[in-house]
Amino acid sequence: MHQDRFFIPNVSIDSEIWIEGKEAHHILHVKRAKQGNKITLFDGKGIEYKAVVVETQRARLKVFIESSLVVDREPNVSITIAVSIPKGKFSDILIQKCSELGIHTLTPLHCERSVVAIKETSAEKRERWNKIVIESSKQCKRNILTEITTGVAIEDFLKTLCDYDLSLMPCLRRHAMSLKAVLRERPSAKKIVCLIGPEGGFTDNEIERAVEKGCIPVTLGSSTLRIETAAIAVSSMLLYEYCL
Known part of the structure; x- marks a missing residue:
């Protein structure tokens, strides 16, 4: 059963631990693990553990941690997507796919035309988002979880752009540069941030303030994309350029 992966945040080598809750249900009643089965x-935080099931009960199981190994499957660039969160299921899709792709950080961004306010990104909602990150990491075999930060107003986030090698702002501005051209001019970028605006796009004022802070307006093509589509597309483009 080493192909089956389960998320346990606190593990110690050469120890026995009880697994309970949702992961226990998955192991016992979906994967039907028995005593003696091996699991991963x-x-x-970057570590995989090989474990063997030593005891099973109806709602929990005990495993012995046999070994640990640092396994790095992360991209060789750190990408942050600061995004005006879309409504409902579309935010879940965005988080799931960006996590699968290997995005380092997702930051909910409040813009002038945002529909979902920062206050709506409640602790309960962020807990659901974190569960989506865990499930997608299990599926795609990532060992590092995408971090979802607390929401931030765009004017405050712009103050952090100096922390990045490259700051991008996809938009429909007439003189926005080709994303391909920008990336080809900066082959050594290692820490990248991309700002994704709301359905109505960034305002001219937001674009101007971002440019003043060093952000580069870029085009993703002539189509007007949904928020989640833009976030997934630009993530894939960045990974293709810098990692493949």
Whole structure:
């Protein structure tokens, strides 16, 4: 069963631990693990653990941690997507796919035309988003969890752009540069941030303030994309350029 992966945040080598809750249900009643079966655990911080099931009960199981190994499947660039969160299921899709792709950080961004306010990104909602990150990491075999930060107003986020090698702002501005051209001019970028605006796009004022802080307006093509489509597309383009 080493192909089956389960998320356990706190693990110690050469120890026995009880697994309970949702992961226990998955192991016992979906994968139907029995005593003696081997499973793989990961802690979300970069380490995989090989474990063997030593005891099963109706709602929990005990495993012995046999070994650990640092397994790095992360892209060689750190990408942050600061995004005006779309409504409903579309935010879940965005988070799931960006996590699968290997995005380092997702930051909910409040813009002038945002529909979902920062206050709506409640603790309950962020807990659901974190569960989506865990499930997608299990599926795609990532050992590092995408970090979802607290929401921030765009004017405050712009103050952090100096922390990045490259700051991008996809928009429909007439003189926006080709994303391909920008990336080809900056082959050594290692820490990248991309700002994704709301359905109505960034305002001219927001674009001007971003440019003043060093952000580069870029075009993703002639189509007007949904928020989640733009976030997934630009993530894929960045990974293709810098990692493949």
